[in-house]
Amino acid sequence: MTAIHLQNLVKRFGPFTALKTMDLTIENGEFMALLGPSGCGKSTTMNMIAGMESPSEGRIMFGDRDMAGVPMGRRGVGFVFQNYAIFTHMTVRQNLAYGLRATRRPADEIARRTKAMADLLQLTDLLDRPSAGLSVNILQRVAIGRSAIMEPAIFLLDEPLSNVDAAFRAVMRTELKQLQRTFKQTMVYVTHDQLEAMTMADRIAVMDHGVLQQVGTPLEIYNNPANLFVARFIGSPGMNLLQGTPVETARGLAIDLGPLGLTPTLLPEQAAAVRPGKGPVLYGFRPEQATIVGDAQGMAMPVTFVERIGARTILHLGNGPQTAKTVFENEAGFEQGKILHFAPHPAAVRLFDAATGTALKGH
């Protein structure tokens, strides 16, 4: 059970920089998600933690041990590959026991621990089956069990659910979370699915193009995104961001969205973050944080598309260059072509500098 410290980590592959100066601490026993789109550097980071790649610059510490030069076989790290990398020419039992046999544990200990792990993961009936051809659900458990049986201090998972079809994903997410609670290891989880990260992680590290964008708990990142990328990437759908300039009105500061009109007045804390004439800003609010208002109030946008997905209805708004989405419970009356009058919850509004993309804070 160890904390992981990544200090000034840089990784280059020839002329291409995959990871640019990353500083991150993963606390002991924490479930940390590395979240970002393909190519953002999350897998590279994890490979370096495992020892499969070595950093071009910077260092990795497990607790107070510098991992430079420590080969991957000796780091005490468990790793679940994206395609599980099950030894398909062996049975389930042989897979689970592999690490114990390789480290030459006594035979009775191997038998005992293999059985315990199989019971825990409900693999007992499958122990002597060849692992080739088993379902993905089972293979995932074998992959986890194979690593977990070595009782590593650190557990790394590389997009383990990306090969699982949507129906099973929810079930497997719950299983993984349970496992982390049971084993209490420090877990690092790479994914491109923000819902996965939000559901499972204690903290999320959002990455894009090799740069760490923000680290925080799921709610921190959701409620206070540090920049435009995080605002858009987190949330399903992502945050609405409308371009405008701050203007003074009779009742206080508001944002002039051009053809879309004026936003509702900003709250004092938000107003403190902007000044008229300081340049364009992006007016942000989450689709779930809007309410429908009367015809003459709030903002008005035409509904271009209605998505009814189970519990929620997502309305796609806006014809022009500025579009938005709102999410409501399944109430009737949303039709394509109609004008929706809505206003975001005042406290939910977030402002961003249009030039740099960073969040504007009012204190």
Place this chain on the structure above:
Amino acid sequence: MKDDAAKLGFRLTLPAQVLVLFISVFPLLMQLYISLTDWSPLSGLNWTRAWQMWNSFANYSDLIHDHRLWAALGRTVFVMAVCVPVEFLLGLGLATLFMDNFPGKRLFYSILIMPMMVVPAVAGYMFFMLFQSGGPINDILSGLIGHPVTIAWLSSPNLALFAVMVADIWQWTPLMFLILLAGLAGVPDDQIKAATLLGANPWQRFLTIVLPRMKTIIGIALAIRVIECFKIFDTLFIMTGGGPGVATETISVYIYKITTQDLIWGYVAAIALAILIVLSVACVWALKRMARQ
């Protein structure tokens, strides 16, 4: 729909099928026919009239009692039993080396492949010269040991077989190397990494992951080499002519000799057919075993 495609395919390949039939089945039947006679080209008869010298299965019973034949067979099996494993181990070692990058890899690769591309007869002549009493091999050994070495490799009954085996190993290790290299490349990298992360050292990874996944390729490589080695002829014959005496007379050499020197073609046909049957059975058995895995 699928049947139409199959029928068309059959019709298109019919000419080729007829050709293959003509080239392989017909000669086989001819051979069977001759093997049941006492015929030789010296008999004055056209081969079609060989039935006039019919001796039914006398040739076959003769060959069972032919000591020279069995000695030749024994030698052949011995050569096979030494050469193939050595080629395999050397090929495997080299292939493992080539999985990593090292400076000069491309050059080394080209040099390594070359022996396979040498005409076997030329290789025979080459080794004939190398193994001469006053030849390069003895010179090198003299240099290493420090005092003159004049081993008569090719005229000594024991050493001649050794020299022949060296030549075979030199020529065919590259083939093993190539096949095994392809097999090694087919082992999934992820699984090797997974094994390493679980604490396995390189030797353990080799035994538990690499080798098992190469079973089929290894089977193919060994099957190819065993069959080819059994037929060993060109290189050997040029080097030693089967001598000294019959010290390096393998089965192919023996058949060649009685065909061209003793001219008892009926008998030869019987031997050849017998070997064909034995080898075919062995092949089918080996293939069935591999298919089961």
Place this chain on the structure above:
Amino acid sequence: MAEIAFQNVTKSYGATVAVNDASFTVADNEFFCFFGPPLSGKSTILRLILGLEKPDSGEILIDGKRVNDTTPAARNIAMVFQNLALFPHMTAAENVRFPLVERHEPADKIATRLQDVAEKLHIAHILHKMPGQLSGGERQRVAIARALVRDPAAYLMDDPISALDARLREETRVELKRIQREAGRTLIYVTHDQEEAMSVADRMAILERGILRQIGRPVEIYDHPATTYVAQLLGSPGVNILSARRMGATYDLADGALQLTAPDGLAGVTELGLRPEDLRVTPWQGGTGRPATVTEVEPLGGYTVVTLAAGPTPLRALMRGQPDIRVGAEVALTCDPAQVIYFGDKGQALSRIGGERL
């Protein structure tokens, strides 16, 4: 009318029945989705429509004509592959033209069709580019244009976006829906992602191991599923299925934590389905019944999934926003009886069913 209909079609592979007595009609210009878990027969149905497989029994009709024995080439159904399969050495225009060129259509017809389809799919301005120079979205439009240039009765897509990143999937499915509306052709679509199916489909068919369980609009199937199986397939988090104990005029659920007035005239109810968003959670303030205990809180930002211990099966409720609720809290559960789904002992819905039940 470019209708596609199956009448009692069955297809088996050896001992496995892949499609079992399937009957349905896909209307003209419809975005029709086949949805179900893996190995439920979706891809087999696609192959039967295309003509790559022949049914063991039953009729397949395209435009009213029986096509069981028609070759795939003659059926006038186009397929868009998951990897798009654009010819990399041809321009977008050449790619789109290809099916017509191959059929030796006259040049002026090809030109007209190309222009027609390019306008519909908004790709006229990129026709001169090579596939390697196009964005993912543009390539998808070119692939669809190529499928539509033959003016097919319908075009098919088999799980086209499952390989994409989550965010891209959300955006692309809206794109595909828009394209289908603009192009005005029947699209038959296969997926195993329930959110995707509900978002894109005009109507969808739910498959369970080769058997069609329900066909209808996604909203209808979601609100009024035919069986517990269908109910559990749609919706995330999944529907809560509770055993119902009738106590006079009410149902006693979850060991007393939830009580509902039983509707009149409904007999034989053994289970109730409750969608998480229909389960109201409020702080416990005493009163009749029992509280439920919160065992897990998953804050997802826009809403929060709360897992509750009450009775033998854990319940899940979907709460709007980020309510102040902690693990261990005691809560009261309520629900509007009108939103409950009533099931009988074989898992069949006793209340209204959306679309067709089969």
